[in-house]
Amino acid sequence: MFIIGLGTAVPPQRYTQRYSWDALQNWPQFPQFKPRSRAILKKVLCGDNGIDARHLALDPLTEVFDQTPDALQARFAKHAPALATQAAKRALENADCSAKEIDAVLISTCTGYLCPGLTSYVSEQLGLRENIFALDLVGQGCGAALPNLRTAESILAAGRAKKVLSICVEVCSAAFYLDDDAGVLISACLFADGAGAAVLSSELTQKNKRRVEWKFTDSRLVTAERDTLRFGHKNGMLRNILSPQVPQVAGKIAAKLFSDSLAAAKIKREQITGWIWHTGGRDVISSLCENLKLSEADVRHSSAVLREFGNISSPTVYFVLRAALNDSVPDGLWWMSAFGAGFSCHGAILEVSSA
DSSP: OEEEEEEEEOOSOEEEHHHHHHHHHTSTTGGGSOHHHHHHHHHHHHSOSSOSEEEOSOSSGGGGGOOOHHHHHHHHHHHHHHHHHHHHHHHHHHHTOOGGGOOEEEEEESSOOOSSOHHHHHHHHHTOOTTOEEEEEESOGGGTHHHHHHHHHHHHHTTSOSEEEEEEEEEGGGSOOOSSOHHHHHHHHHBOEEEEEEEEESSOOOOSSOEEEEEEEEEEEOGGGGGGEEEEEETTEEEEEEOTTHHHHHHHHHHHHHHHHHHHHTOOGGGEEEEEEOOOOHHHHHHHHHHHTOOTTTTHHHHHHHHHHOBOSTTHHHHHHHHHHTTTOOSEEEEEEEEETTTEEEEEEEEEEOO
């Protein structure tokens, strides 16, 4: 399988962390938070947490304080199809591929629910064929991109399609919920909105650009850590459950998956020339560096995406891969990994070569 096109999209509204803190302080309900909660919000939004600003489907930002189930669902229904379509159009353009050439479309999300799913709306807006194979994937959290791509690989390998469109889209602002729970507060300060898309092909059809071939993939599902990171519900609204142990858990599981994958693929660590990581957050990146003996240079693209966009959840690795391909990362074998709810961790070895 070859990745022949990439596209990303974010809402036009960009809010700095400091601006978000100022808006919070002007919210009439803010004094009702416990002192500890107010301290957490100030520390995350005003401190050095690796994020400068985030793009959110909120205009104005004060829409975030409308926390009714109907308002949140309406936000997802309005913005998720639009962001997914925008990212997909850019991926198709990048691949020099028309919508009619796509045989299957796979869309992953965890921040909202539609029935029929997002594939119905995105297929219509893109002008995909009526006989398109459309599959909606839910419940995989921040790690969803790699299972999505792995499913596309299976469809291509089975000869059921020649080109597949892979999309991840998250409207995290449709799942923000503010109360005195530390995990909920921290999530509201870290997560952002966006979409990523890739055009995948069983054949290499492009010239004059870097070639990206999907060579190997593996996953780990550690159910004992399920409650470390997941969604719950309260008063009819999604509620992110985020424990303080997430960075340590992510670092250890990601390191084990990486070492196991190298052994299974019969590849030596020194053959890895590029690193594509889901960002998670500053502490998650630090844990990855510690557990996998990575340098700041190794994680620079993930850190840059986190700084500019925040944690975009499942679309993140599309952003990081695009940044690495546009930079001077050497050709060779690259490791791409994403992790999230479950606790799940996924990895893939990509072979990248110049045109």
